[in-house]
Amino acid sequence: MSRLAEELRGIPIFSDLSEDDLLWLASRMSETSLRPAEVYQREGDAADRMIVVLEGELHGRTEAAGADGPAFVVRAGQVTGLLPYSRMARFPSTVRAVAPSRVASLPAAHFREMLDRMPALGPRLVGLMADRIRATTRMSEQRERLAALGKLSAGLAHELNNPASAARRAATGLREAVLALRSANVRLDEQPFTTAQRAFLARLERDEAEACGASAPLDSLERSDREEEIRAWLDARGVAHQPELPGNLADAGVTPATLEQVAAQFPAEALGDVLVRLSATFTIVRLAGEIETGTARIAELVRAIKEYSHMDQAPEQEVDVHQGLESTLVMLRHRLKNGVQVARDYDRSLPRICGHPGELNQVWTNLIDNAIQAMKGEGILRVRTAPEPGWVLVEIGDNGPGIPPEVQSRLFEPFFTTKPHGEGTGLGLDTVYRIVTAHRGTVCFESEPGDTRFQVRLPAPQKGANP
Numbered sequence: 001m002s003r004l005a006e007e008l009r010g011i012p013i014f015s016d017l018s019e020d021d022l023l024w025l026a027s028r029m030s031e032t033s034l035r036p037a038e039v040y041q042r043e044g045d046a047a048d049r050m051i052v053v054l055e056g057e058l059h060g061r062t063e064a065a066g067a068d069g070p071a072f073v074v075r076a077g078q079v080t081g082l083l084p085y086s087r088m089a090r091f092p093s094t095v096r097a098v099a100p101s102r103v104a105s106l107p108a109a110h111f112r113e114m115l116d117r118m119p120a121l122g123p124r125l126v127g128l129m130a131d132r133i134r135a136t137t138r139m140s141e142q143r144e145r146l147a148a149l150g151k152l153s154a155g156l157a158h159e160l161n162n163p164a165s166a167a168r169r170a171a172t173g174l175r176e177a178v179l180a181l182r183s184a185n186v187r188l189d190e191q192p193f194t195t196a197q198r199a200f201l202a203r204l205e206r207d208e209a210e211a212c213g214a215s216a217p218l219d220s221l222e223r224s225d226r227e228e229e230i231r232a233w234l235d236a237r238g239v240a241h242q243p244e245l246p247g248n249l250a251d252a253g254v255t256p257a258t259l260e261q262v263a264a265q266f267p268a269e270a271l272g273d274v275l276v277r278l279s280a281t282f283t284i285v286r287l288a289g290e291i292e293t294g295t296a297r298i299a300e301l302v303r304a305i306k307e308y309s310h311m312d313q314a315p316e317q318e319v320d321v322h323q324g325l326e327s328t329l330v331m332l333r334h335r336l337k338n339g340v341q342v343a344r345d346y347d348r349s350l351p352r353i354c355g356h357p358g359e360l361n362q363v364w365t366n367l368i369d370n371a372i373q374a375m376k377g378e379g380i381l382r383v384r385t386a387p388e389p390g391w392v393l394v395e396i397g398d399n400g401p402g403i404p405p406e407v408q409s410r411l412f413e414p415f416f417t418t419k420p421h422g423e424g425t426g427l428g429l430d431t432v433y434r435i436v437t438a439h440r441g442t443v444c445f446e447s448e449p450g451d452t453r454f455q456v457r458l459p460a461p462q463k464g465a466n467p
Contacts, residue, residue, distance in 0.1 A: 002023060002026050002027075004026040004029065004031065004104060005019070005022040005023050005025070005026040006022075007054050007104075008022050008025055008026060008052070008104075009022055010077065011052060011077055011079065012077065013079055013121070013124050013125070013128065014121075016120075017118060017120075017121075021117065021118050024114075024117060025106065025114070026104075028106060028107070028110050029052070029104040029105060029106050030104065030105050030107075031054075031102060031103070031104050032102070032103050032104075032105070033100075033101070033102050034056065034058075034097035034100070034101045034102070034103070035097065035100065036097055036098060036099055036100065037096055037097065037098070038096065038097050039094060039095070039096050040058060040095045040096065040097065040103065041091050041094065041095045042091070042094050043062065043090075043091060043092065043093055043094040044090050044091065045090065045091045046089070046090060046091075047081070047082040047086075047088045047089055047090055047091050047108075048082060048107060048108050049081055049082055049105040049106060049107050049108060050079065050080075050081045050082055050083060050084075050105065050106045050108070050111075051074075051079065051080045051081030051103055051104075051105050052078075052079050052103065052104045052105070052106075053074050053075060053076050053077065053078050053079075053080070053101065053102075053103050054076060054101075054102040054103060054104055055076050055100070055101055055102040056075075056076060056097055056098075056099045056100055056101025056102065057073065057074070057075050057076070057097070057098050057099050057101060058073070058074045058075075058080075058095050058096065058097055058098070058101060058103070059072070059073055059074075059095070059096055059098050060072045060073075060074070060093035060094065060095040060096075061093055061094055061096075062092060062093050062094075072093070072135070074095075076101075079125075079128060080132075081105065082108055083125050083126075083128060083129045083132075084111045084114075084115055084121075084122065084125050084126075085125075085126060085129065086129055160298060160301055162297075163293075163294035163295070163297035163298050163301075164294065164298060166290060166293075166294045167290070167291050167294035167295055167298075170287040170288075170290040170291045170294065171287075171291060173283065173287050174283075174284060174287040174288065174291070177280045177283040177284045177287065178280070178284065180276055180279075180280045181276075181277060181280035181281065181284065183276075184273045184274075184276040184277040184280060185277060187273045188270065188273050188274065188277060191267075191270050191273075193266075193270075197265055197266060200265050201265075201274065201277070201278075204258075204261070204262070204278065205277075205278060205281045205282075208252060208253060208254065208258070208278065208281075208282060223247075223250050223251070226250040226255070227246045227247050227250040228246075229255075229256055230246040230249050230250055230254065230256065230259065231246040233256050233259050234246065234275075237263065237268070237271065238268070239268075239271050239272045239275070240272055241272055241275070241276075242276075245275065245276065245279055248279040248282070248283055249275065249278070249279050249282075251282070251283075251286065252278070252279065252282030252283070252286070253282075254278070254279075254282075259275075262274055262275065262278070300330070301330065305327075305331070316354065316355065316356050317354070317355075317357065318352040318353070318354060319352055319353050319354070319355045319356075319357045319360060320352050321350065321353065321360070321385060321392060321394055321458075322346055322348065322350070322385065324357055324360055324361050324364060325364055325383055325385075325394070327361065328361055328364040328365050328368060329342060329368070329383070331365070332365065332368055332369065332372070335369070335372050335377070336372070336381070338377050338378070339377055339378035339379070340372055340375065340377060340378065340379060340380075340381050341379075341380050341381065342381050342383065343380055343381065343382045343383070344383050344384075345382070345383070345384040345385070345386075346383075346384070346385050347385050347386050347387060349387070350385055350386075350387055350392050350460075351392070351460055351461055352461070353392055353439075353458050353459065353460065353461065354461065355439050355458065356435075356439070359435045359438075359439075360435065360439070360458075362431060362432075362435060363431075363432050363435050363436060363456060364394075364396070366429065366431060366432050367396040367432060367454050367456075368381065368383075368396055370429070370454075371396055371397070371398035371400070371452070371454075372398075374398055374400035374401065374403075374452065375398050375399065375400040376400070379398055379399045379400055380398065380399045381396075381397075381398055382395070382396070382397035382398065382399075382453075383395075383396060383397075384397070387460070388457065388460075390459065390460055391441075391457040391458065391459065391460055392457070392458045392459075392460050393455060393456070393457055394455075394456045394457075394458070395453050395454070395455045395456075396453070396454045396456075397451065397452060397453040397454070398452050399450050399451060399452075400450075400452060401449055401450075402447045402448050402449040402450065402451070402452050403445070403447040403452060408445075408447065411429055411445070412429050412430060412432075412433045412443075413430070432454075432456075436456055436458070439458055439459070440458075440459050441456060441457050441458040441459060442456075442457045443455070443456050443457075
């Protein structure tokens with residue numbers, strides 16, 4: 001028996017073949033030796049041979065997807081390449097040796113004769129092909145999830161950074177305002193103010209602080225005019241002041257009329273410290289409100305993240321579809337800011353359903369994200385819920401250009417995508433279909449230019465039954 005035939009006997013899939021069959025295979029195979037990093041095949045080459053790795057290790061990578069494209073590994077004793085019954089026409093990956101390697105290849109022209117001569121190989125190679133499809137699907141699904149996670153993480157980082165930065169700036173300003181207030185109070189305590197003067201100042205601080213919180217902020221032009229009026233008043237009175245004082249007083253809602261009231265109560269030499277105290281008091285109230293707003297926004301995002309991922313909760317539970325839709329919209333808020341209007345039409349009387357909330361949130365994420373992409377970031381996103389006999393309906397719609405009729409029949413096929421190369425794996429709607437089907441539901445769509453709707457129907461709990 002030839003050396004190659006002996007080596008083929010060590011390959012599990014060929015191990016029980018007769019000596020004649022092994023010799024037949026060996027006589028029709030070509031051997032290739034590879035150095036580390038040497039390319040064996042290029043992405044896009046014609047898929048025209050079955051490949052048996054005799055020694056070493058090969059790695060395949062989809063280079064069109066960039067340096068981080070998915071890779072697969074083939075080691076000594078494994079069979080890869082084109083297999084019988086496969087419809088692959090081009091190799092999808094560039095394959096390189098990562099160690100000194102030897103491979104044997106059988107041209108596709110010999111497949112029919114091989115299967116006629118060795119019929120036992122047919123089921124084995126079909127099983128091998130099925131395993132490869134499952135592995136490829138898992139790898140693509142993982143890539144899809146990582147890509148989606150990357151988008152959500154980037155959006156959440158942006159969403160969290162804004163209120164966090166605002167709260168940090170407000171905290172810095174708050175510290176400065178407290179220091180200014182302390183300094184002004186030290187100097188004012190040295191003044192021989194009457195009880196009536198101190199009471200007036202306390203009432204003014206209270207009243208103006210309440211008015212500051214209740215009034216709408218000035219627009220930029222009004223604020224600029226108010227600031228100039230206050231600066232002119234201070235200069236006319238000869239009141240020494242820091243450059244930021246007129247702006248702080250304007251933000252607090254102070255007017256020249258307020259300043260006249262203050263001037264009527266206090267001597268000129270104390271007027272500057274009185275106004276600093278008023279400004280610092282108003283600033284502290286305003287900045288405390290900004291910190292409260294910023295931290296509340298952060299808390300809202302954290303709550304949405306927890307609801308979206310359903311951390312620390314059972315995998316199957318009663319699900320409020322509205323809660324899932326809203327937490328998904330929060331997670332995708334960074335995608336909605338530049339021109340997408342959300343039109344909600346919720347029937348809040350819908351019952352809770354029994355399901356896996358984390359999986360259902362994947363459904364809402366894929367459908368909403370697809371709608372945003374279809375509208376190119378500008379348009380109306382419609383989110384509707386409604387009861388139907390025996391079902392809970394969730395509808396995600398958009399006013400984008402619609403789905404071309406020629407691709408509608410393939411929309412739920414795995415790996416089929418209408419997105420540009422590198423922007424989608426074609427697993428989003430396949431994931432939607434599988435999750436909804438696993439929940440004993442249905443998913444369908446209607447599409448025409450300006451009106452596309454994906455409708456998910458999930459079983460409603462039966463009356464008298466535990467959902």
